[in-house]
Amino acid sequence: MTHGTGYVDPAYLDAAARLAAEGKRRSYERLRLSAGASVLDVGCGPGTDTLPLAEIVGPSGHVAGIDRDPEMVAEADRRARAAGVDRRVEHRVGDATALPFADGAFDGVRSERLLLHLAEPERAVAEMVRVTRPGGWVVLVDTDWGTRSVDTPETELERRMAHVLAELCLANGYSGRRLYGMAKRAGLADVTPEALPLYVTDYALWRLLSRLDVAGEEAVRAGVMTADEVRRLDESWRALGEAGTFFALTTLVLVSGRRE
Template sequence: MAHHPDPYRAVDRQVDPLKMVKSLEARGRTPTQVRLRRRFLVFAGLRPGWKVLEVGSGTGVVSRDVAALIGPTGSVLGVDPSRLFVREARRLARESGLGPRVRFEVGHGARLRFRDGAFDATLAVTVLLHVPKAPEIVKEMIRVTRPGGVVAIQDQDFGTLALDHPDRPLTEKIFDGVARKIYADPWSGRTLYRMLRRLGLDSVRLLTDVYQDTTFEPWSRTFLERRAENAVKFGLVSARQAERWLAGIEGQAYARTFVMTLNFYGAAGVKPQGPRR
């Protein structure tokens, strides 16, 4: 079977999944990403002592931060379909000295093995844009959250990706073309607020935040190189055009005029106390 163009749909079937581990961890360390993530977790309203589930936990970047927020009396469980990510997440959490309050296991977001109301809060960060039927996952997250508990989701929105590049038409072609080809919904970020309201959560709130890079962070470099590589692979541009595009980016970085921004949308709501409306 041909691989889906989005590697996050089937991490363990990729040629070099360890490269994806490095990339997620590099993103996790990027200062603006650290701020974005922590601001979202505070916005979600996680409390000390809470039992939290993270769906699509990857290498555990978010769960490790959750552990710090909920303190020694809380616990966080990350589930992810990738065995390799789960193994790496366990190793990285162990190395961070977090102990048994952070655990990881293999699981699919649309088929969670937990009883109704098992968690105080459920989270999914940069997951839904990768999955074909996002509401199925969110319904499961709501099911396993206790009444009065919180469901919180954060996603980028590739319709808001902006790069100051001398060749705007080429930039648009690469960004739009690659995003349409890879993601189930490249514009998922802006839909989260609507999704949580439609699925019956109370007190739904939205936090819009921006990834902003003016220093050409290593994660932005890898991200843009991958965009160029995919644009060639998908037949959107020639190898020569992709090279010229990357050279334009290097030029901006050399002149210290590099600017890339991307909106991240966080939505959070409360599971109603009574039967779901």
């Protein structure tokens, strides 16, 4: 299938999952699930979260995952079979803004790093609330790419690249800071935000997670940076990586709320 600018593959998602492991753990806790519960992961990717959620709800529980990419869904199904949880985990191809589930179908619903890819994220949040039972919890997790900061002597170029990553490479790159307001406007009660810093000291890992090749092409195409400026900036980061002093920082935001 043809993928858009914001597309990332399973290898990217696996690397991001390791970096965001604490945020994932906190998001599971905020769902307040017990054995036998039903839970939906919206934008499930290759099953990164549906498999751990299957362990939380146990053999009598039910986990559903939905993703618009058939390749991701196929990989999620493969991983569920390999983990021996496929009888209580299902993955479907579908649209986050038109979930194929009945009202109040789940005890909890979560999404992680999904809304930053959506042009109409509030529609997706409304759908998540709709399919959550009264008293159930909705948990939203997203990166705020506007908080991304990377050490470099090329500070002015780094700020321009931050703009490219947040505004040209993603549909909703400032999603993290918007989760609280979206949850409130969606009618959720007891809305609680939390922010977790994410840092990377491995240049190669950061380059993968920032999709720097794509970002550089977008920067040049948009006239925000020249090809030489992109090269200079990357060389400055590469030098810090070789010196063992590379450092990058961003923020992961978690917001939970209860459907009344």
